[in-house]
Amino acid sequence: xxxxxxxxxxxxxxxxxxIATYRQRGGYxxxxxxxxxxxxxxxxxxxxxxxxxxxxxxxxxxxxxWSFLPASDKPxxxxxxxxxxxxxxxxxxxxxxxxxxxxxxxxxxGAYGIGSHHAFIYIRGxxxxxxxxxxxxxxxxxxxxxxxxxxxxxxxxxxxTIHRGAGAYICGEETALLNSLEGKRGEPRLKPPFPAIAxxxxxxxxxxxxxxxxxxxxxxxNGPEWFAAVGTERSKGYKIISISGHVRKPGNYEVPLGTTxxxxxxxxxGLREGRTLRAVQPGGGSSACIFEEHxxxxxxxxxxAKAGSMLGSGAFVVFDDTTxxxxxxxxxxxxxxxxxxxxxxxxxEGGHWLETVLHRFVEGRGLSSDLAMMRRVSSTITGLNLCAxxxxxxxxxxxxxQRFPEQFEARVLRExxxx
Amino acid sequence: MSRRELEFxxxxxxxxxxxxxxxxxxxxxxxxxxxIIHLFxxxxxxxxxEAMRFTADLLGLTPAVVESTVSFYTLFFRKxxxxxxxxxxxxxxxxxxxxxxxxxxFREKLGxxxxxxxxDGLFSYEEVECLAACDRATCMQVNLEFIYDLxxxxxxxxxxxxxxxxxxxAPMAQxxxxxxxxxxxxxxxxxxxxxxxxxxxxxAPNNPGGLGDSSGIIMLDRFVLRDDAPAMRAxxxxxxxxxxxxxxxxxxx
Numbered sequence: 001x002x003x004x005x006x007x008x009x010x011x012x013x014x015x016x017x018x019i020a021t022y023r024q025r026g027g028y029x030x031x032x033x034x035x036x037x038x039x040x041x042x043x044x045x046x047x048x049x050x051x052x053x054x055x056x057x058x059x060x061x062x063x064x065x066w067s068f069l070p071a072s073d074k075p076x077x078x079x080x081x082x083x084x085x086x087x088x089x090x091x092x093x094x095x096x097x098x099x100x101x102x103x104x105x106x107x108x109x110g111a112y113g114i115g116s117h118h119a120f121i122y123i124r125g126x127x128x129x130x131x132x133x134x135x136x137x138x139x140x141x142x143x144x145x146x147x148x149x150x151x152x153x154x155x156x157x158x159x160x161t162i163h164r165g166a167g168a169y170i171c172g173e174e175t176a177l178l179n180s181l182e183g184k185r186g187e188p189r190l191k192p193p194f195p196a197i198a199x200x201x202x203x204x205x206x207x208x209x210x211x212x213x214x215x216x217x218x219x220x221x222n223g224p225e226w227f228a229a230v231g232t233e234r235s236k237g238y239k240i241i242s243i244s245g246h247v248r249k250p251g252n253y254e255v256p257l258g259t260t261x262x263x264x265x266x267x268x269x270g271l272r273e274g275r276t277l278r279a280v281q282p283g284g285g286s287s288a289c290i291f292e293e294h295x296x297x298x299x300x301x302x303x304x305a306k307a308g309s310m311l312g313s314g315a316f317v318v319f320d321d322t323t324x325x326x327x328x329x330x331x332x333x334x335x336x337x338x339x340x341x342x343x344x345x346x347x348x349e350g351g352h353w354l355e356t357v358l359h360r361f362v363e364g365r366g367l368s369s370d371l372a373m374m375r376r377v378s379s380t381i382t383g384l385n386l387c388a389x390x391x392x393x394x395x396x397x398x399x400x401x402q403r404f405p406e407q408f409e410a411r412v413l414r415e416x417x418x419x
Numbered sequence: 420m421s422r423r424e425l426e427f428x429x430x431x432x433x434x435x436x437x438x439x440x441x442x443x444x445x446x447x448x449x450x451x452x453x454x455i456i457h458l459f460x461x462x463x464x465x466x467x468x469e470a471m472r473f474t475a476d477l478l479g480l481t482p483a484v485v486e487s488t489v490s491f492y493t494l495f496f497r498k499x500x501x502x503x504x505x506x507x508x509x510x511x512x513x514x515x516x517x518x519x520x521x522x523x524x525f526r527e528k529l530g531x532x533x534x535x536x537x538x539d540g541l542f543s544y545e546e547v548e549c550l551a552a553c554d555r556a557t558c559m560q561v562n563l564e565f566i567y568d569l570x571x572x573x574x575x576x577x578x579x580x581x582x583x584x585x586x587x588x589a590p591m592a593q594x595x596x597x598x599x600x601x602x603x604x605x606x607x608x609x610x611x612x613x614x615x616x617x618x619x620x621x622x623a624p625n626n627p628g629g630l631g632d633s634s635g636i637i638m639l640d641r642f643v644l645r646d647d648a649p650a651m652r653a654x655x656x657x658x659x660x661x662x663x664x665x666x667x668x669x670x671x672x
């Protein structure tokens with residue numbers, strides 16, 4: 001089984017929230033080395049050469065994202081996105097609570113890589129425990145001289161500020177997150193300008209996921225070639241996969257990208273006794289399902305896209321033959337309807353009415369015309385909104401409606417169906 | 420003037436230095452809005468109108484702007500909540516592992532529904548979106564502390580301990596005043612939006628937090644149907660590529 005321990009090294013074995021333990025295992029050495037020996041541009045180049053892509057969902061090449069920052073004297077900011085709320089994802093939650101110093105070192109390296117003097121971490125409001133743990137870690141790192149002014153006597157200053165969210169999935173979208181960080185409603189902004197040009201306080205800004213930044217530490221330690229040597233052609237390196245649903249050992253498993261879907265299910269203990277697989281949702285609530293015929297696909301960005309879905313944040317939900325897909329579709333559509341910020345009509349209204357229609361199916365009062373409507377509705381929602389939330393409403397619904405139409409047809413109200 | 424209105428000024432003065440320290444952490448004062456409201460909610464148990472007004476004054480905003488912002492976030496309660504805020508996950512991974520039964524058990528046991536508070540002010544109950552603990556489904560939070568692997572037995576034990584006052588979790592409010600009993604009227608004039616309703620204000624008992632659908636069938640006809648527009652779908656799929664190109668263009672300019 002290809003389970004590895006890179007970011008997850010030591011989690012569950014030693015207390016990595018303790019700075020002494022973390023340093024004993026080589027913690028903050030890469031940070032010290034970067035500030036003392038490397039130029040910002042060298043850190044950026046290493047991130048670029050490693051092939052690291054954003055681990056938060058979009059999979060955008062990290063080095064490339066950084067390189068979009070224009071050369072100017074304006075202050076620039078690094079923001080670590082720890083607003084993990086994609087249904088099925090629970091990796092950042094783990095890293096924050098069990099490896100806060102690794103997360104912090106990743107943030108420091110990322111900030112240095114873009115030449116920033118002020119980094120932020122936006123922590124989901126529900127992660128109160130994680131917020132407290134990270135606050136202690138930051139205090140300890142500051143006391144040890146890793147955060148603050150004139151670091152390692154080089155004259156380089158870097159401050160880190162923790163910002164707690166307050167319950168809003170949409171704040172995981174980077175421009176909504178920036179608005180929330182500015183003390184506003186977490187509503188996504190019109191793009192362009194992109195954060196790289198005008199982000200936090202209108203200044204050049206990079207927003208990176210927790211896991212993305214954390215991988216900078218082993219990439220600096222072992223070299224970008226080490227990271228680029230694993231994975232598939234365009235999906236390099238390792239990834240923490242959050243496996244949940246109908247498996248015997250749900251949990252976070254760190255594997256090389258390109259591990260097959262079948263292997264991932266086996267890693268998580270396989271299906272329950274006597275059950276058969278119906279579907280897998282490979283990339284969180286926003287992704288379409290894949291099925292038996294996709295079991296031998298490598299789990300990477302390209303293969304999942306080719307199968308009509310996406311790798312997303314690595315939330316891997318397994319469904320066996322006990323699953324009521326009508327309820328599942330209702331559940332996810334309700335989620336997106338609830339979390340829509342309401343700025344764009346297709347998303348706000350589309351989500352709400354799809355939820356209403358699906359609720360009817362859950363209660364066994366669906367209309368046969370609903371079925372046709374649901375098959376075509378994406379054209380009135382998808383691609384018509386400021387951000388990707390609206391596009392996330394129906395991929396799951398559409399994929400299960402196509403695959404398991406009998407589950408939906410069985411919920412059509414008979415009198416209406418015959419009328 | 421109510422007792423809490425009389426008490427608020429001294430709380431505000433006590434917290435003012437902390438608030439000012441928060442403001443100093445950011446380049447622009449308004450960034451301190453969420454942390455300051457968090458701070459007051461920790462002390463009062465909810466984001467009171469007085470706290471929002473105080474925040475507005477401190478940050479140079481209008482009270483309406485502060486309330487508009489606060490109302491966006493589901494973890495800010497604009498009305499008093501129970502001593503124990505029970506937030507049960509209704510996310511997909513929990514749902515396929517029995518969350519519906521768990522939620523029904525809670526509603527039955529507490530005698531209240533989604534977004535409601537018990538008469539004695541002990542419990543507020545809410546069914547929330549994915550809490551990012553799917554490996555330990557079904558899960559919940561009590562006053563924002565995680566509780567995993569829920570079973571009816573575990574719920575019985577937990578509720579009993581809470582009623583006996585022996586359940587170890589930090590209260591939502593640090594200064595847990597005995598007179599802070601539950602009352603709908605207190606902030607009754609606060610508009611009730613769909614989001615951030617706080618934990619009060621839904622009248623239907625045993626509301627499962629889904630939809631009470633009655634208007635859907637009539638409204639269905641108004642749903643605009645169009646043929647699939649592949650171009651639009653493609654736009655969504657290629658959004659990342661386009662984004663990158665646009666950024667590159669902007670930089671070149």
